[in-house]
Amino acid sequence: MELIPHNWNVIVVGLWNKAILVPNFVSENIFGNLTGATFNVQIPVNLIGPPRIKNGDFVFIPDNQQIIIEIENCTIENLLKAMDYAKKSIEVLPLTPFFASGFNINYEIRDINTTVLSNIMNSKIDNILSHQDYNIIDKKIVRTLSFNGGQINIIMDFINAVKFEIQVNFHRDSILKDELISWISIQAVVLNSELSKILRLFEEGQYA
Numbered sequence: 001m002e003l004i005p006h007n008w009n010v011i012v013v014g015l016w017n018k019a020i021l022v023p024n025f026v027s028e029n030i031f032g033n034l035t036g037a038t039f040n041v042q043i044p045v046n047l048i049g050p051p052r053i054k055n056g057d058f059v060f061i062p063d064n065q066q067i068i069i070e071i072e073n074c075t076i077e078n079l080l081k082a083m084d085y086a087k088k089s090i091e092v093l094p095l096t097p098f099f100a101s102g103f104n105i106n107y108e109i110r111d112i113n114t115t116v117l118s119n120i121m122n123s124k125i126d127n128i129l130s131h132q133d134y135n136i137i138d139k140k141i142v143r144t145l146s147f148n149g150g151q152i153n154i155i156m157d158f159i160n161a162v163k164f165e166i167q168v169n170f171h172r173d174s175i176l177k178d179e180l181i182s183w184i185s186i187q188a189v190v191l192n193s194e195l196s197k198i199l200r201l202f203e204e205g206q207y208a
Contacts, residue, residue, distance in 0.1 A: 001202060004108040005074035010082040010184060012089055013066045013100040020093065021062035023053050029092050030085050031055040058082055076188055079103065083184040090177055101180040102171035105195065109164045109202060116202055121158045147194070150183055154198060168198055
């Protein structure tokens with residue numbers, strides 16, 4: 001089994017004033033760069049979406065209702081750094097209303113054991129639909145787990161015979177800044193432990 005990480009990000013939900021989150025402010029107050037430091041600003045060609053402020057492996061995307069920090073090199077170390085930037089976003093805007101924080105860890109899984117995949121994804125309803133001449137082109141299984149005052153959402157997506165993805169979303173709703181900051185202050189050892197338990201679902205021997 002091969003795990004290909006992609007599309008990792010950290011998200012804070014609130015009512016943001018985008019007029020404050022201009023590129024220079026983000027560079028200096030979120031990324032901690034010195035005044036005049038070089039960074040990239042990507043403007044959408046349709047001029048509708050928010051600017052993308054790129055600093056190394058991280059892209060800061062401010063919108064009216066959320067901030068997304070995308071990670072280009074998806075590692076646990078970079079995920080923790082992105083959480084630090086998200087926490088700084090909360091701290092530097094004390095009057096902003098906040099509603100949620102979380103982060104997403106996504107993998108494409110290659111060479112997954114077919115028996116394991118069958119045990120996870122198969123359902124009697126598939127046979128019924130097939131007998132009614134429907135061609136199933138996508139299957140998703142979603143499980144929501146309670147975890148430390150928030151939740152872990154696991155989305156298993158069978159796209160086709162050669163592509164299977166798992167999305168792991170850690171999410172917490174709260175209007176209290178301290179709770180949101182605490183949620184994205186998860187320690188690496190705890191995060192790795194939870195990921196290990198989830199990814200173990202795709203190993204042989206779990207469904208004997």
